[in-house]
Amino acid sequence: MSLEDSRREYQYGRLRRESLKESPFEQFNLWMEQAIHSDLSDPTAMCLATVNAEGKPWQRTVLLKGMDERGLMFYTNLGSRKAREMSGNPNVSLIFPWMRMDRQVIVGGQVERLTKTEVLSYFLKRPRGSQLAAWASQQSSRLSSRQALEAQFIQMKEKFAAGEIPVPDFWGGYRVVPGEFEFWQGGENRLHDRFQYLRAENGWAILRLAP
Numbered sequence: 001m002s003l004e005d006s007r008r009e010y011q012y013g014r015l016r017r018e019s020l021k022e023s024p025f026e027q028f029n030l031w032m033e034q035a036i037h038s039d040l041s042d043p044t045a046m047c048l049a050t051v052n053a054e055g056k057p058w059q060r061t062v063l064l065k066g067m068d069e070r071g072l073m074f075y076t077n078l079g080s081r082k083a084r085e086m087s088g089n090p091n092v093s094l095i096f097p098w099m100r101m102d103r104q105v106i107v108g109g110q111v112e113r114l115t116k117t118e119v120l121s122y123f124l125k126r127p128r129g130s131q132l133a134a135w136a137s138q139q140s141s142r143l144s145s146r147q148a149l150e151a152q153f154i155q156m157k158e159k160f161a162a163g164e165i166p167v168p169d170f171w172g173g174y175r176v177v178p179g180e181f182e183f184w185q186g187g188e189n190r191l192h193d194r195f196q197y198l199r200a201e202n203g204w205a206i207l208r209l210a211p
Helices: 024-037 081-088 116-123 128-136 146-159
Strands: 045-051 057-063 066-068 071-077 091-098 103-113 171-185 193-200 203-209
Touching: 024 066, 024 091, 024 103, 024 171, 045 071, 045 081, 057 071, 057 081, 071 081, 071 103, 071 116, 116 171, 128 146
Parallel strands: none
Antiparallel strands: 045 057, 045 091, 066 071, 071 171, 091 103, 103 171, 171 193, 193 203
């Protein structure tokens, strides 16, 4: 089968204005809960797009680790490519591709750094192996080999063999403060349902978009 012939109908359901929550955070929480209960693989995985100083975009998948009315949170190495690009340009976008449910959620906004207290609270909840990996990996830097990475991990494991593992000073978190949400529900004959939430003076404006 050619790529041109690869297609399917979207028949999971419809999205109607009257069914939408007035807050995009409430709508997102509803869809996230449904995604989790539908046994999707990695429902919290989201594609994060950043732009560098030359205006070139780049994307990667990160995990959503928290959300409240202020925004959506994730954690990373502060020396990584994404962190460097967000330092120069805080405008980012996220997408949650829940295609098994014929759904996507897109979020556009600006990032802000999480506090040390928020970072510490999350870091202490990570599995010990993940804590060690945060120390072992100089994220986005070039590696001579896989063995070099594993050797660094073993070195960190020996270094912190006793007691708690401290938060690296080069590791932290971000909050995406949204200015826009889009909820997409696939429809038959490519007549998809798309609703955009735009931040307004007194809440959120909700608009239907053409598919």
